[in-house]
Amino acid sequence: MHEPALSPESNDSFNDQIRIVLVETSHSGNIGAVARAMKNMGLGNLWLVNPASFPDETSYARSAGASDVLDRAHVVSSLDEAVADCVMVMGTSARGRKVPWPVIPPPDAAATAVQQAESGKVALVFGRENHGLSNEELQRCHYHIHIPSNPDYSSLNLAMAVQVICYELRMFYLKSLEEGESRPYLQPMVAPGDEGWDSPPATAGEVEGFFGHFEQTLVDVNFHRRDNPRHLIARMRRLFQRARMDQMEVNILRGVLSSIQKAAGIQGSKEQSAGNAQDSQNKGQE
Structure with a gap:
């Protein structure tokens, strides 16, 4: 069986404030794939609501080196328990509802999550592989996040959906570095004269x-x-x-x-x- 990769404690405040919540994941391999997607984008706070199987070797194998995210994962029995201490809850939804609910696209969701994380914990909730979140679960969310995929083939793999949201969080975070003293990672290098180019522009x-x-x-x-x-x-x-x-x-x-x-x-x-x-x-x- 897998040995823990690191201490469950983390000093990364951004990582601690924003959590990814998976509800009743049926395939443990998807949990590992989600952990990989999160670590790719610098996130590691994973919460699992009543997973069918975790931890197991399949989840660690699919994590492809993100075992530390799985080591730190919180397993709880209900969505209420996963979001009880959060000031903002956003749930992903691919279909319309009879009762209209505030819906935002991934970039706006990332901006809202980062801003709200300054005052408390934020949960981004993803549903089951076969039918997502229930109406009752979605009604526990302040916002619904809609990923504008192809309407003729809109269903996303769980890890893909998490990757999209985590990517937007990563981009918003990196852009925010422009306001500080750090050099942003988003500085383009596309032509002579840009920082990092190996030869000066021709006169x-x-x-x-x-x-x-x-x-x-x-x-x-x-x-x-x-x-x-x-x-x-x-x-x-x-x-x-x-x-x-x-x-x-x-x-x-x-x-x-x-x-x-x-x-x-x-x-x-x-x-x-x-x-x-x-x-x-x-x-x-x-």
Whole structure:
């Protein structure tokens, strides 16, 4: 049988305040999959209401390394017991009800949960695999959370549903770091100049040098005629400008052009030779 991975005590206040509650889970493997989904998103406070089987080897096997979440799980006999000390309770629901209830999407649910967690404990409740939460259970919730899945195939696996909500909680938490001194994990890196990129952006002069070399190479291999240019060069400029090249990329491309000219038996200009020399220097630094 599994040995506990760590002490049941945790100093993570965010983790302690927000709990995931599973009601009458019939397959213990789903409990393990939920634990994995929670740990992926930095959560670990799991409550189980009258599970069919827990703990067992299947749940630990499906947790794939999130055994600490299972070690700390609270097993109770009723939903009332699981949420008794909570100031906010939200339950997932995939279908409409005869009596309208406040319904919010996952991003709003995450924002509400984090905000309410500042004043007390918050429960996010998930129902049974085959028919979710009962009307009576849903009436114990302040809000219903609706995941806007495909209406023609809306049923989500339990762990998938938990993953969606935990992901939104994670995103809201990370965005909140922007208000503090910590560097947010959501900082994008998509182009030269962004933090973490490995080469500076190419300057306008470097790009123009490449365009001149590129056009000359097309002329040298009889692909382009300057006296009948049409829109070829303009379109190629648009392509490369859209790419927002860095200095290393420009130098690599100029090295390719020089190799094409050499293979065609054409001597490049002094400007092209200078570009080749720079490219050789960069290759030596790689």
